[in-house]
């Protein structure tokens with residue numbers, strides 16, 4: 221079985237785990253920095269290129285601050301995410317707010333802060349006009365859903381089934397209304413892929429958006445000044461998979477840009493993404509300890525982490541590579557289900573996984589938890605959220621989120637009014 225390489229020496233990780241206690245998520249600062257810089261470098265041909273880091277992937281203010289210091293913006297889908305982006309020091313013009321069944325109070329706050337609004341539906345137009353004195357903000361973006369025009373994939377689903385974005389027919393009305401109601405700068409957004417490792421799919425997304433830019437100009441007289449290709453660039457969760465080469469992807473998008481924008485005489489366009497997974501995903505691990513090896517009809521390796529720390533395997537059967545610290549060179553001679561301790565039988569990190577012989581007390585590393593890992597955590601069975609640490613290299617670590625305590629957990633149940641009178 222091919223192995224994945226850890227960003228920290230086994231011995232050091234073992235010592236650290238012994239000191240702070242498991243489970244915890246650990247992120248590699250140098251890896252994130254280098255990767256983020258690479259992404260920006262790859263698209264440096266594109267004037268003003270930006271990646272609005274999808275805060276939902278790793279909503280830790282310290283990580284958003286790190287990325288912001290490198291030139292990233294932030295993509296937010298809720299008020300707390302927006303507040304995190306602002307707390308990280310990002311200026312509103314580098315924050316994209318992608319609405320999704322958004323309540324008035326969130327729209328109000330976004331309008332007040334001046335973050336870029338990316339509207340998801342025609343009904344949101346009424347909301348904005350009602351909340352903003354009948355006017356649109358100066359800058360506006362719409363999320364486009366191509367419906368049967370694209371296929372989607374298993375994580376994001378088929379666009380026709382997706383609740384997100386406006387249809388092809390609606391798109392033109394959106395821009396007409398926005399222009400009539402005072403918007404002056406127009407952006408076009410889409411998000412049709414998730415964890416996509418096929419470069420072609422992302423290139424086709426660029427083609428779809430570049431083509432719409434011309435159509436929108438023709439049909440509505442609106443100049444789109446920025447296209448946002450969304451997130452969704454995949455990462456190689458399996459050791460045998462290859463990741464997307466940012467530079468190769470970028471060169472193909474550039475080729476299309478030249479053909480479809482420059483050579484058609486259309487005004488220059490800013491290009492943006494809002495990738496989360498491809499930026500931090502490979503640079504995080506969940507570190508856990510074996511509590512029991514239970515032999516029943518199958519053999520179960522019971523960890524002190526659970527799906528409350530990493531839900532992807534249970535949610536969509538996602539593969540996360542697993543290594544037993546110090547046993548990487550041993551033969552994977554055993555077959556295990558690797559489980560957590562929730563009262564749910566799908567609380568499994570792996571099913572029928574070949575691993576070296578596992579013993580109580582072994583340290584288990586679950587790879588690629590740097591995006592949609594801790595952030596998807598929850599409190600079922602009153603499980604307390606684990607801590608997050610940043611590895612700065614050379615044996616130095618920083619705690620960037622403490623472990624949740626029982627007092628944190630119970631706080632929302634204490635000091636609340638006992639009765640709510642409605643009459």
Ligand SMILES: Cc1ncc(COP(=O)(O)O)c(C=O)c1O
Nearest residue numbers: 274277451452453494495496497
């Ligand atoms: C609107 C939007 N943008 C960006 C992302 C980030 O996706 P990824 O982390 O796969 O790049 C998501 C993920 O769900 C999303 O819904």
